[in-house]
Amino acid sequence: xxxxxxxxxxxxxxxxxxxxxxxxxxxxxxxxxxxxxxxxxxxxxxxxxxxxxxxxxxxxxxxxxxxxxxxxxxxxxxxxxxxxxxxxxxxxxxxxxxxxxxxxxxxxxxxxxxxxxxxxxxxxxxxxxxxxxxxxxxxxxxxxxxxxxxxxxxxxxxxxxxxxxxxxxxxxxxxxxxxxxxxxxxxxxxxxxxxxxxxxxxxxxxxxxxxxxxxxxxxxxxxxxxxxxxxxxxxxxxxxxxxxxxxxxxxxxxxxxxxxxxxxxxxxxxxxxxxxxxxxxxxxxxxxxxxxxxxxxxxxxxxxxxxxxxxx
Amino acid sequence: xxxxxxxxxxxxxxxxxxxxxxxxxxxxxxxxxxxxxxxxxxxxxxxxxxxxxxxxxxxxxxxxxxxxxxxxxxxxxxxxxxxxxxxxxxxxxxxxxxxxxxxxxxxxxxxxxxxxxxxxxxxxxxxxxxxxxxxxxxxxxxxxxxxxxxxxxxxxxxxxxxxxxxxxxxxxxxxxxxxxxxxxxxxxxxxxxxxxxxxxxxxxxxxxxxxxxxxxxxxxxxxxxxxxxxxxxxxxxxxxxxxxxxxxxxxxxxxxxxxxxxxxxxxx
Numbered sequence: 001x002x003x004x005x006x007x008x009x010x011x012x013x014x015x016x017x018x019x020x021x022x023x024x025x026x027x028x029x030x031x032x033x034x035x036x037x038x039x040x041x042x043x044x045x046x047x048x049x050x051x052x053x054x055x056x057x058x059x060x061x062x063x064x065x066x067x068x069x070x071x072x073x074x075x076x077x078x079x080x081x082x083x084x085x086x087x088x089x090x091x092x093x094x095x096x097x098x099x100x101x102x103x104x105x106x107x108x109x110x111x112x113x114x115x116x117x118x119x120x121x122x123x124x125x126x127x128x129x130x131x132x133x134x135x136x137x138x139x140x141x142x143x144x145x146x147x148x149x150x151x152x153x154x155x156x157x158x159x160x161x162x163x164x165x166x167x168x169x170x171x172x173x174x175x176x177x178x179x180x181x182x183x184x185x186x187x188x189x190x191x192x193x194x195x196x197x198x199x200x201x202x203x204x205x206x207x208x209x210x211x212x213x214x215x216x217x218x219x220x221x222x223x224x225x226x227x228x229x230x231x232x233x234x235x236x237x238x239x240x241x242x243x244x245x246x247x248x249x250x251x252x253x254x255x256x257x258x259x260x261x262x263x264x265x266x267x268x269x270x271x272x273x274x275x276x277x278x279x280x281x282x283x284x285x286x287x288x289x290x291x292x293x294x295x296x297x298x299x300x301x302x303x304x305x306x307x308x309x310x311x312x
Numbered sequence: 313x314x315x316x317x318x319x320x321x322x323x324x325x326x327x328x329x330x331x332x333x334x335x336x337x338x339x340x341x342x343x344x345x346x347x348x349x350x351x352x353x354x355x356x357x358x359x360x361x362x363x364x365x366x367x368x369x370x371x372x373x374x375x376x377x378x379x380x381x382x383x384x385x386x387x388x389x390x391x392x393x394x395x396x397x398x399x400x401x402x403x404x405x406x407x408x409x410x411x412x413x414x415x416x417x418x419x420x421x422x423x424x425x426x427x428x429x430x431x432x433x434x435x436x437x438x439x440x441x442x443x444x445x446x447x448x449x450x451x452x453x454x455x456x457x458x459x460x461x462x463x464x465x466x467x468x469x470x471x472x473x474x475x476x477x478x479x480x481x482x483x484x485x486x487x488x489x490x491x492x493x494x495x496x497x498x499x500x501x502x503x504x505x506x507x508x509x510x511x512x513x514x515x516x517x518x519x520x521x522x523x524x525x526x527x528x529x530x531x532x533x534x535x536x537x538x539x540x541x542x543x544x545x546x547x548x549x550x551x552x553x554x555x556x557x558x559x560x561x562x563x564x565x566x567x568x569x570x571x572x573x574x575x576x577x578x579x580x
Contacts, residue, residue, distance in 0.1 A: 050417040053579040071419055079417040085410035087321075089328040101317035102418045146414075 002061070003028040003154050003184035004049065009058035011044050011208075018044040019055070020208035026201065028063075028153075029181050033199030033216075034188040035299075037307055041208040042188040043082060046158050049186075050079050062154055075103070078152030078183075082159040084143030088132030092123050092142050095131060096149055103150040113149060121145040122171065136163035144172060155179065157187040161194055173198050196299040206307050216299070223302040228266040228278055231291035237261045243285040250277065262290070267301070314420040315428055322432035331398050335440040342390055343444030346383035347451035350374050376456040380531035383448045384471070384524055387441070391475045395437065396499045399482035401492035402429050403575070408490040413580035423572040426487065430568055433479050441472045460533030467531035470523050470557075477520045477560050478503060480567035487571040487578075520563065522556035 004026040011019040019041045026032045036042050047053040049060055051067055051074065060067040067073050086095055096117055100110035118124045121141040126134070131142065140163045147155060160176075161169045177198045179185055189195055195202060196216070203213040212219065232240040244256045244264045252270035259265060268274035271294070279292055326332045351374050358364040403426070406412035416422060445468040452459055482499040489495050510521030 047413075047579075052413050052417060071421060074417065074419040077417065079414075081410060081413060083410070084414060086414070087325065087411060089325065094324075098317060098321050099418065101320070102314045102415070102420050104314070104419075143414075 001028045003063055004186055005061040007059050009055045011056050017208055022208055022210055024203050024210050024213050026186060028184050030201050031180055031185040031199045033195035033202045036205040040205045043158055046156050049156055076153045078147035078155040080143040080147040080157050080160055084139055086131040090131055091128050093127040096146055099146045099149045117145040117148055137165060137168050140164055152183055154184045159189055192300040192303055204306055211306050219302055223305055226271045227295050229293045229295050231263045233288040233290050236288055239287055240264060243287055315424040318420055318424050318428035319431050322428045326432050326436050332436050335394050335436050336443050338390060338394060339440035339444035340447050342386040343447035344451055346386050346448055347379040347455050350378040350382040351455040376452055376459055377532045379452045379456055384528055387444055387471055388524060392478045392503055395475050395478040396482050396496055399433055399479050400486055400496035400499055403486035404490050404492045404495045416580055422576045426571045426575055430483055434476055437475050438472060441468050463530040463533045467527040470527040473560050474520055474523055477563050480564040484567040484571045487575050518555040518559050520560040523553055526553035
C-alpha cells in the first residue's frame with residue numbers, strides 16, 4: 001500500500017518554478033530519502049503534503065486520502081519543519097502536552113507519551129526549561145518529539161539533522177531507523193551519508209522534477225560506477241598530480257578528484273579495463289604507492305552523476 | 313474539537329507574556345486616577361496656572377459626572393492603544409516565526425486558531441475593564457458619592473464592546489501581514505479613520521465612538537433602576553445609539569469572519 005502519492009504536482013512562486021510535475025509514490029512502512037540540491041522543490045513538496053501550501057496543479061494523497069483544505073490528513077501526520085519554531089515562553093513539556101491536547105489524547109495517554117518522548121529526544125533534563133533558551137539542536141530534537149506525539153502513520157521530516165552535532169545526528173538517525181516498519185518516514189535532506197545509512201528507498205529531484213526513484217541498493221547498482229582511490233607515498237604529490245593529468249586521455253576515465261594532496265579518486269566508466277590499466281599506468285609512471293583500492297560507490301557518487309554539477 | 317486546547321494555550325500566553333498584567337495594571341491605574349483627576353484638577357489649576365483663582369471661579373465645582381467623563385476619556389484612549397499593542401503581533405508574529413505553520417499541520421482548524429486568539433484577548437480586556445471599573449467606582453464613591461451601580465456596569469460593558477472593536481480590527485490587520493509593525497500601522501490608521509468619521513455629523517452617529525456618548529449617559533445614571541431594567545438603553549433619544557452598537561457588533565463579527573477566511577487562504 002502507498003503511504004504517500006504525488007501526481008503531477010506543479011507550483012510556481014512568481015517566475016520561479018518550484019515544482020514542475022512532480023510525481024512519486026512511497027510504500028507504507030519504508031524510510032524514504034527525498035534528495036535534491038538546494039531549491040530543488042523538496043520543502044515545497046512537503047508543505048503541500050502537510051496542507052500548508054496548495055499546488056497550482058496535481059494531486060497528493062496520504063494513506064489513500066487526498067490532501068485538501070479539510071485537514072482530514074492532519075491526524076495521520078507527524079511533521080517537523082527544517083527549523084522548527086516554538087513558543088519561547090513554553091517549556092518543552094508544555095509544548096508536547098499542548099500538541100497532545102490538539103490531537104485529543106487523554107490525560108493519561110498524554111502524560112505517558114510526553115515522558116517517553118522527552119526521554120527519547122534527550123530533553124528530559126530540560127523538560128521544565130523555557131524553549132526560548134534552547135539551542136538549535138535542542139529545538140530540532142523537540143521538533144522531532146512533537147512530530148511523534150500522535151504516533152503518526154506518516155512522519156514528514158524536512159532536513160531533520162541539519163542543526164544537530166554528530167552525537168545528536170547519530171541519535172536521531174538511530175531513532176529514525178527504529179521507526180522502520182512502524183511508520184512511513186519521508187525525509188528530505190542533502191546529507192547523503194545520512195540517507196545512505198537509514199533510508200531504504202531514495203528519490204532524487206531537481207528543478208521540481210523527479211529524476212529517479214528506486215530502492216537504495218538498486219540505485220547504487222544501476223548508477224554508481226566503481227571508484228578507485230590511489231594514495232601515493234610521501235613526497236610523491238607532484239608526481240601523483242602529473243600522473244592523474246596524464247589519465248585524462250584514457251577512454252575509460254570519467255573524472256579525477258583530489259580529496260587530499262596525496263590521494264586521488266578516479267571515477268571510471270569501464271571498471272574492468274580500468275582495473276587492468278590503472279595500476280599498470282601508475283607503475284609505468286614510476287609512482288610509489290601507499291594504497292590502491294577499488295571502493296564501494298556511495299550515494300554521493302550517484303547524486304553527483306544524476307544532478308548536474310552547476311546546480312549544487 | 314481543538315478550540316479548547318488552542319484557547320488554553322492563548323490564555324496561558326496572555327499570562328506568561330505579561331499581557332494580562334499590563335492590560336490590568338494600565339486600565340486599573342486609569343480607573344483609579346480618573347476620579348482623582350476630576351476631583352483635583354481645579355486645585356491643580358489654582359496652584360499652577362497664572363490667575364488660577366480667577367479661572368477656578370469660572371468653572372463649576374467638580375462632580376461625579378466629571379469623574380465619569382474623565383474615566384471614559386482615559387479608558388477608551390489608553391484601552392485602544394493597548395488593544396493595538398497587545399493584538400498587532402498575535403497573528404503576524406506566529407506566521408513570521410513559523411509557529412503557525414507548525415500548529416496548522418496538526419488537526420487544528422484555522423478558524424479555531426483565530427477565534428481562540430480573539431477569545432483570550434477578550435478575556436484579558438474584560439478583566440482589565442472589570443478591574444478599572446471597580447477601581448473607578450470606588451474612588452468616585454470616596455471622592456464624590458455613589459454612582460448608579462447598574463448604570464456603571466452598563467457603561468463598562470459598552471467600553472468593553474468599543475475596545476473589542478479595535479481588538480478585532482487589529483487582529484484582522486495582523487492576519488493580513490507577516491509584519492507586526494505593518495499590522496500596528498494599519499490598525500492605527502483604522503483607528504484614526506474611525507475617529508475622524510465619528511466626528512462627522514450623521515455618519516458619526518453610527519460609528520463605534522458614538523456608543524461612548526451612550527456609556528456616559530449610563531454612567532451618569534440616566535434612570536436605570538436595576539440591572540434588569542434596560543429602559544435607559546431605549547429611553548429619551550431612544551434608538552439613537554442602537555445603530556452605533558449594531559455597527560460595532562458588525563465590525564467585530566465581520567473582522568473575525570474576514571480574519572478566518574483570509575487566514576484559511578494563506579499559505580504558511
